[in-house]
Amino acid sequence: MSNTDNPFGSSYGAATTGATSVPFGASAPNGTAAAADLIKDTTTAAFSKDVIAESKQQPVLVDFWAPWCGPCKQLTPILEKAVQTAGGRVKLVKMNIDDHPAIAGQLGIQSIPAVIAFADGKPVDGFMGALPESKVTEFINRIASPDGGRDAAIQSALDAATEATETGHFEEAAQIYSAILGEVPDHVAALAGLATALVELGDVAQARASLDLVPADKRQDASVRTAEARIALAEQVATLGDAVALEASLQANPKDYQARFDLAMILNAKGERDAAADHLLAIMKADRGWNDDGARKQLLQFFDAWGPTDPSSVTARRKLSSLLFS
Numbered sequence: 437m438s439n440t441d442n443p444f445g446s447s448y449g450a451a452t453t454g455a456t457s458v459p460f461g462a463s464a465p466n467g468t469a470a471a472a473d474l475i476k477d478t479t480t481a482a483f484s485k486d487v488i489a490e491s492k493q494q495p496v497l498v499d500f501w502a503p504w505c506g507p508c509k510q511l512t513p514i515l516e517k518a519v520q521t522a523g524g525r526v527k528l529v530k531m532n533i534d535d536h537p538a539i540a541g542q543l544g545i546q547s548i549p550a551v552i553a554f555a556d557g558k559p560v561d562g563f564m565g566a567l568p569e570s571k572v573t574e575f576i577n578r579i580a581s582p583d584g585g586r587d588a589a590i591q592s593a594l595d596a597a598t599e600a601t602e603t604g605h606f607e608e609a610a611q612i613y614s615a616i617l618g619e620v621p622d623h624v625a626a627l628a629g630l631a632t633a634l635v636e637l638g639d640v641a642q643a644r645a646s647l648d649l650v651p652a653d654k655r656q657d658a659s660v661r662t663a664e665a666r667i668a669l670a671e672q673v674a675t676l677g678d679a680v681a682l683e684a685s686l687q688a689n690p691k692d693y694q695a696r697f698d699l700a701m702i703l704n705a706k707g708e709r710d711a712a713a714d715h716l717l718a719i720m721k722a723d724r725g726w727n728d729d730g731a732r733k734q735l736l737q738f739f740d741a742w743g744p745t746d747p748s749s750v751t752a753r754r755k756l757s758s759l760l761f762s
Contacts, residue, residue, distance in 0.1 A: 474519055475528045480536045486529050491554035495579045499530045500540050500550045507566040508549040515551065518572045525580040526553075553579045590616055590623070597629055606636040622651055628659035635666045640674070643667050665741035673705040693719050693726050697734065704738060709748035713738060717755055732756070 478486040478498075487496050499515055501508035512530075519528040533540045533548065543552060543559065552562040553575075561579050563571075593616050600609035613630035616623055627650050634643035644667055650660050676682075676698045685695040700715035716738075719731035735756060742749045 473527075474524065475516055476530070478529045478531055478536075480538050483531070483536075483539050487554050488557045490527060490529075492557055494524070495526045495553055495555045495560075497526055497528045497576075498539075498552045498554060499528060500533050500545050500548050500552070501530060502532060502534045502548055504534075505548050511549045511551075511566040511572075514567070514569045514572055518569060518576055521573070522576050522580065526576055551575075555579065590620065594625055594629070597626075597633075601629065601633060601636075606633045609633040610637065622649065624650055624654045624657050625659050628657065628663040631663040632666055635663070635670050640667060640670045643670075661740060662743055665737055669701070669704060669737065669741055673701050676701055679703070679706075691722070693723060693731075697727070697731060700734070704741075709738070709742060709746070710751065713748060713752035713755070717752070717759060720756075720759060 476486065487498055490496050497515070497519065499508075499512070501512065515528060519526055531539060533545070540548075540550070545552075547564060549566060550562065550564045552559050554560065561575070563575060567575070593612050597609045597612040597616075600606070600612065610630055610633040613626045613633060616626040617630065620626070627646050631643040631646040634640070634646060643663070647660065647663055647667065650657075654660065679699060679702045682695045682699040682702070685692050686699065689695075696715050696719055700712040703709075703715065704712035713735060716731040716735045719726055720735075724732075735752065739749045739753065
């Protein structure tokens with residue numbers, strides 16, 4: 437995934453430095469779109485373009501009315517106000533059935549006012565009669581996202597960030613998470629995801645700062661615990677020695693369990709999870725009591741950091757179970 441294809445790209449410092457946020461919608465700056473863009477009259481000939489085609493971009497309300505209809509005159513200002521307040525989440529198309537009766541007839545409309553909502557080129561909902569403003573607003577919120585599609589946009593961004601993380605594009609993942617946080621500063625999954633990406637980028641201090649922003653009542657969220665575990669592992673690895681030297685120590689003395697343990701930590705930091713787990717399992721098999729059962733405890737911490745469905749977690753947990761209960 438290229439960053440040019442990602443609308444959420446920005447500096448990954450946004451979580452703590454207040455980088456510019458990414459807009460989630462196409463509303464005008466004052467929160468409402470121009471009335472001329474949202475409300476129009478249509479004809480039978482223009483119906484396909486004004487309603488069918490347009491509804492593939494956002495829901496379109498079609499108001500079937502006539503000049504002689506008293507309830508229509510009552511509903512029209514309420515409907516127009518609600519559509520303008522919705523700020524571009526829906527459009528309103530008005531059709532005078534005296535001048536253009538064909539479409540109303542095809543839809544089986546026998547009394548007016550009648551409002552039919554179209555989405556993705558098809559009628560999906562509607563109502564008849566002059567409803568109060570609260571009911572019209574409720575209707576609009578039922579057919580169009582009340583938040584202007586922001587929740588869907590955020591979920592799409594989270595999916596993109598997860599994909600970037602899983603494919604090793606940590607810089608891109610950090611940028612996407614930061615953009616989300618520009619919109620929702622306390623978004624738990626984005627804070628945890630940013631922390632994870634930053635750990636992989638080697639910025640452990642910034643990762644810790646990201647997790648510090650997680651609300652206290654969300655600290656037990658699975659994504660937060662996973663990020664915490666990765667940070668703890670990264671901090672531990674920073675104090676260890678050189679992998680080549682540790683391997684030499686093991687060749688000279690296979691019972692140097694501390695060297696094997698430290699090597700497991702380094703291998704995990706390098707992404708060699710299966711090898712890291714195997715070293716800890718080897719310690720357990722040789723000396724279960726070493727360092728107060730330290731190898732098993734560390735392996736469980738690996739599981740927390742990797743996540744329960746990670747293939748390495750599944751494989752190592754199976755080996756651990758076999759070792760403990762065979």
